[in-house]
Amino acid sequence: MANGTHVLVLPFPGQGHINPMLQFASPLASKGLKTTLVTTVFIFKSIYSDHPIASTSFRTISDGFDEGGFAQAKSPDIYLSTFKSVGSQSLASLIKELGDSGIPVHAVIYDGFMAWALDIAKQLGIRAAVFLTQSCAVNSIHYHVSRGLLKVPVEGSRIWLPGLPELKIWELPSLIYHHGSYPAWFDTIVNQFSNIDEADWVLVNSFYELEKEVVDWMSKIWKLGTIGPTIPSMYLDRRLKHNEDYGLQLLHPNTSACMRWLNTKPNGSVVYVSFGSLAEVGVEQMAEIAWGLIGTNAYFLWVVREPEEPKLPDNFKHMTREKGLIVRWCPQLEVLKHGSVGCFVSHCGYNSVLEALGLGVPMVAMPQWADQATNAKHVEDVWGVGVRALVDEKGIVRRETIKQCINEVIMGGKRGNEIKKNSIKWKNLAIKAADHGGSSDKNIDEFVAKITS
Ligand code: UDX
Secondary structure: OOOOOEEEEEOOOOHHHHHHHHHHHHHHHHOOOEEEEEEEHHHHHHOEOOOOOOOEEEEEEOOOOOOOHHHHOOOHHHHHHHHHHHHHHHHHHHHHHHHHOOOOOOEEEEEHHHOHHHHHHHHOOOEEEEEEOOOHHHHHHHHHHHOOOOOOOOOOOEEOOOOOOOEEHHHOOHHHHOOOOOHHHHHHHHHOOOOHHHOOEEEEOOOHHHOHHHHHHHHOOOOEEEOOOOOOHHHHOOOOOOOOOOOOEOOOOOHHHHHHHHHOOOOOOEEEEEOOOOOOOOHHHHHHHHHHHHHOOOEEEEEOOHHHHHHOOOOHHHHHOOOEEEEOOOOHHHHHHOOOEEEEEEOOOHHHHHHHHHHOOOEEEOOOOOOHHHHHHHHHHHOOOEEEOOOOOOOOOOHHHHHHHHHHHHOOHHHHHHHHHHHHHHHHHHHHHHOOOOHHHHHHHHHHHHHHO
16 A cells, blocks of 8 residues: 555545546555545445445445435535535544544545535645546636636627637536526536635546646646546556456446347447436427437437436337337446447536547537536537537427437548547547556556655
8 A cells, every 4th residue: 555545535426426536546546545435325325336346445424415315405505505514524523533443534535516525624634636527628617707707697609718619608518608597506616616726636537638728727727637537447448457446326227238239239330328317308308319319220229217217208118119228227338338339429428428538439419508518519629529419499409400410420421430530539549548657647646646745
């Protein structure tokens, strides 16, 4: 163990936050740190894992909603404020308890959504690194808002920020573009930067080559380390790191049904469709997706979470038969890595984008909210690994558009071939960054050296 150094890793309690932070904890463990993943009591009870988590131990803190988590709170506002007050006390007690039992905590790696964890670490004289789970581009936009450098509501139709492409205002994260839509979440994302200057390190799940210009700009403000993409080696085609964990799921994936079905399909013939762990797609939009998928020549594997199922058109499941498989949750990395998958219709949650990019799967972007419109802009215009399916004046992506976009990506043609070429290019760059001696691997080494010094 490197110096016996013990770090707590504290993700915000959501699938899109736990995945990257657990997957970051694994290489830390392989480099000799003792890592403990701290989840809320409710999340700990919900964890499902296909594989044992080998390298990281678990402890819990309370968010004040031990029986039902987020869903138990009456509103995001109540959840977030309770989590801050109860979580702060609970974290301080856990750190003291670990110290008393002879496993003192030397550093805390906390999710930016939990800025209060930094205050606790500082009060207890412990070093702290913030882990920002969104892209550098998105973090830079939120930072500018937090410091009053970008005023909200945003005026004009376009904005220009250092290291970023020109952005139309609808390409901004939704909490900025639709300012006032979710005030408690807006406060949380802006608050990430309230005390960040006190953090000893700023870690981002990105890699240098992916966001060079904005990384260079952010590195002038903080001790920044890009350490991504945090995708386990076995999926990213790089050398397996010692004792590496696969990840964990909060919903039970229908693994055997998905893999059996994919195994029967020709190479590149399947469209994988998923809108992540949170998005609520409207009934009209669900129908357009359904008929758009039926309209293509491709097979499709569509993740429709249980609460979304009633929104599927009547009889749709029955009608899809051999052409499509609908599941409530899947092992996304295994699916994206499967040779039969030729296109990913995605809401562009940042983890999904990084996973598709790291596994070389071209995308059709259908952003829903949060950072997704900005991610989709990058997918299409900056990285060239997909197309955006644009909404009509009612805010719906129509079936014809969905069909056209999928065909463009999956069937080739000039643009489709260019997208495929770019997807392979970015996959190789992602592997290189994460592999031994790559930019992210070096940043992790540097972080470990400092934290153990
Ligand atoms: C949320 C936000 O919505 C997103 O915009 C932000 O960038 C991160 O937090 P979420 O909507 O769940 O996340 O999307 P995403 O970031 O893509 O994370 C979903 C994770 O769940 C991915 O790691 C994906 O591999 C996994 N997943 C998804 C599965 O394992 N199985 C599935 O069926 C669907």
